[in-house]
Amino acid sequence: QKEVEQNSGPLSVPEGAIASLNCTYSDRGSQSFFWYRQYSGKSPELIMFIYSNGDKEDGRFTAQLNKASQYVSLLIRDSQPSDSATYLCAVNKGGGFKTIFGAGTRLFVKA
Amino acid sequence: ETGVTQSPTHLIKTRGQQVTLRCSSQSGHNTVSWYQQALGQGPQFIFQYYREEENGRGNFPPRFSGLQFPNYSSELNVNALELDDSALYLCASSLGLADTQYFGPGTRLTVL
Numbered sequence: 001q002k003e004v005e006q007n008s009g010p011l012s013v014p015e016g017a018i019a020s021l022n023c024t025y026s027d028r029g030s031q032s033f034f035w036y037r038q039y040s041g042k043s044p045e046l047i048m049f050i051y052s053n054g055d056k057e058d059g060r061f062t063a064q065l066n067k068a069s070q071y072v073s074l075l076i077r078d079s080q081p082s083d084s085a086t087y088l089c090a091v092n093k094g095g096g097f098k099t100i101f102g103a104g105t106r107l108f109v110k111a
Numbered sequence: 112e113t114g115v116t117q118s119p120t121h122l123i124k125t126r127g128q129q130v131t132l133r134c135s136s137q138s139g140h141n142t143v144s145w146y147q148q149a150l151g152q153g154p155q156f157i158f159q160y161y162r163e164e165e166n167g168r169g170n171f172p173p174r175f176s177g178l179q180f181p182n183y184s185s186e187l188n189v190n191a192l193e194l195d196d197s198a199l200y201l202c203a204s205s206l207g208l209a210d211t212q213y214f215g216p217g218t219r220l221t222v223l
Binding site for chain 1: 144146151152153154155156159167169199201209211212213214215216217
């Protein structure tokens with residue numbers, strides 16, 4: 001079992017729709033959860049982080065965390081073609097442990 | 112505030128050679144982590160430096176080594192390069208060990 005799992009996609013949504021990206025993790029001791037966006041040939045760019053169960057909203061983005069289910073998701077509302085990228089989920093146990101990344105989900109937003 | 116910078120941008124080496132990649136952390140950040148990202152995969156943790164000491168290492172052989180300097184900049188050294196070392200090497204800095212990491216632009220290494 002991979003430590004952080006994501007559906008590789010591609011996930012294709014029409015412009016203006018909600019894109020839902022999912023991630024599961026195996027270590028129940030995980031404390032910090034991050035979503036990064038990575039355009040082709042570029043480095044990862046932080047979108048959001050979440051530490052507590054529930055929802056966290058930032059503009060068009062909402063991160064959702066359910067520690068009991070070991071599940072974290074990212075919703076992108078009003079998806080735009082410029083949102084087309086690979087979205088990486090990352091998890092950290094805290095206390096100086098390494099951050100583990102999933103393989104990423106490719107998102108295509110069709111104009 | 113200056114972001115994370117890396118040099119060089121691209122590098123081509125041949126098998127068996129050695130390479131040094133450099134990273135300058137974001138202003139005020141004392142922690143640097145290095146990652147290897149192969150095509151189509153997520154970043155794989157190589158090691159982390161905190162206040163000039165190595166703090167954690169991923170599943171990489173000893174020919175991958177590093178340094179962090181008093182100004183918190185860092186180097187990644189890879190000896191005896193292999194074809195599979197071809198990848199994007201990413202440096203990320205953070206305020207502390209478990210804090211949010213911010214990535215540099217990366218160094219694309221090609222081993223022929």
